[in-house]
Amino acid sequence: MRTIRIGMLGCGVVGQGVVKLLKKHQPDFQRNGFDLKLTQVAVKHLGKHREVDLHGVRVCQDPLAVAKDPDIDLLVEVMGGREVAMEAGLAALSRGIPVVSANKAALARGLSRYLEAAAGSGAALGFEAACAAHIPIIEALDRSLACEEITLVKGVVNGTTNYILTLMERTGFSFAEALADATAKGFTEADPSLDVDGIDAAEKLTLLVFKAFGQYVPPEQIHTEGISRVTRADMLLSQALNHRVKLIAGARVVDGKLNCSVHPALIHRGELLADVDSEFNAIILEGPAFKELTFMGKGAGQLPTASAVLNDIVKFARGGRGAALPGFVKAPAAPLAQAPTKHLAYCYFLRLKILSSGIVDGVVSFLETQNVKVLSKAYISDGEGDYLGLITDVVKESRLSHLMATLRRVDGVLEEPAFIRLDKDNYRDIVEHEQRAYFGASLERQSGPRV
Known part of the structure; x- marks a missing residue:
């Protein structure tokens, strides 16, 4: 039976989860013709209490030594940080050792270096856990x-x-x-x-x-x-x-x-x-x-993240490159x-602190004179003051940003408004559907529907 020796960098929350899952699924590995054996772990604090048994595992404080050790077949990087983690990962990849990483910070900022090292040696890099923990989005893509x-x-x-x-x-x-x-x-x-x-x-x-x-x-x-x-x-x-x-x-x-x-x-x-x-x-x-x-x-938590790490390990153990960089490459x-x-157009939510509800129609009218149509509005009054919330039709962001200071000068507006983008640019279609379904009316009302 083939044994794959694993070196791991970090044994915090996620690292301990990996240890638990390696032990739990050992019979599954063996049934499929291979074994995964954790042989080395690099940690920051040797004496720290951990909830897993590392008996038989060599524990040290030198991530680079683990990455360069000739007695490992695969490196797992769950230590966090950037520079040291990146240096260790690149050291392993450059000598042909596959790397499985949950470290989005190091990967995102050193992606070109990881790609170069992986291409030079033919080693694979799994990073499913770095994107959304247990959601298999990289595998799907x-x-x-x-x-x-x-x-x-x-x-x-x-x-x-x-x-x-x-x-x-x-x-x-x-x-x-x-x-x-x-x-x-x-x-x-x-x-x-x-x-x-x-x-x-x-x-x-x-x-x-x-x-x-x-x-x-x-x-x-x-x-x-x-x-x-x-x-x-x-x-x-x-x-x-x-x-x-x-x-x-x-x-x-x-x-x-x-x-x-x-x-x-x-x-x-x-x-x-x-x-x-x-x-x-x-x-x-x-x-x-x-x-x-x-x-x-x-998308977070010990076992969801550790499970994504383990799944990449198993893919490599079975001979596949799995969710790896560069993976399938298009022409x-x-x-x-x-x-x-700033050059794009969205629907927007505007929040205005106002003197009272009496100025709502004036604010809506002002925006419409600026060719910014209001689709929905809401008014609240609480201990912090009176606020007006508006949802606009599609408008270019650069234009809306310019209007913010102008809106502040409308009588009864107490401070410069703030805006938040809407997730969709077809909000008008959504409101129109709701308006007809629940009220039997068109959107074409003076101040827009309140949804």
Whole structure:
């Protein structure tokens, strides 16, 4: 029976999950003609208590030594961080050792180096766990959809921000209060800004874009906004408008150009992404042949992530390259130029702090004089003040941004408005359908329907 010797970098939450699953599934491996044996582990703290038994495993503090050891057949990288993890991964790949990694930060920022090392030695790199934990999105793109044209990939890919936004909606917490709760429960990264500023989601999007479009877009080239500016008023108004707020990572082809972005978005409650809560993730693909496919599952947690790691290990053990870089490669094509977000057109949610409900019609009328049609509106009054929420028809973002300062000068508007993009640019169709179904009326009303 063939034995595959595994070296692992890191033995924290995910690493311990890998150890558990290797032990649990050993009979399955042996029945399929191979055995997986963890022989070496590199950790940061030798004396730290762990919930798994590492008896018989050589434990050290030198990741590079494990990666270069001639007595391993496969390297698992679940240590986190960038530079050391990248150096170790590249050292293994360059000598022909397959690498399975859950480290989206190192992969996203060093993708070209990983590709070069893998191509030079013929070694494979599995990274399913780095994108959305146990959702098999990379496997699907590499195999089932290998020859499909992809025009859009988008989704909820960060569980921490999803938890925070859900908590704000359900409890009335401010962003700061919800973040403190998530931190206390251990849901955030050591540096919470990686989650709440959208950095984690942008790194995952880099990997998804590479597999979906065959193009490397580094995280720093992705338009990225976090959720720290989402307010309690935004949550209340979005609920009144029959929407929820989610952090959406997406890439789409628009007029022959590729737009990549991470930002908060209003999702209509009739859409699947609106029902994705807590640690669950969901990813939607669109293409001319298959129209739309949705993948949903747990995108965080010890066992979901460890399971994705193990599945890549098993694919390599069985002789397949699995969900790997570069994987199935389409014929060369000219890279798509990137489309800046400010040049695109969306429907928008506007939040305005106002003096009273008496100025609502005046604000709507002003926007319509600027050729910005209001499709829906909602008004709330609470202890923090009076707020107006509006949903506009499609308008170019550069134009809307210019109007924000002008709106501030309308009588009764107390501060510069803020906007959040809608997830869809066909919101008018959604509202029209609801309006006719429930009210038997057309959209063509002076102030638009309240949904």
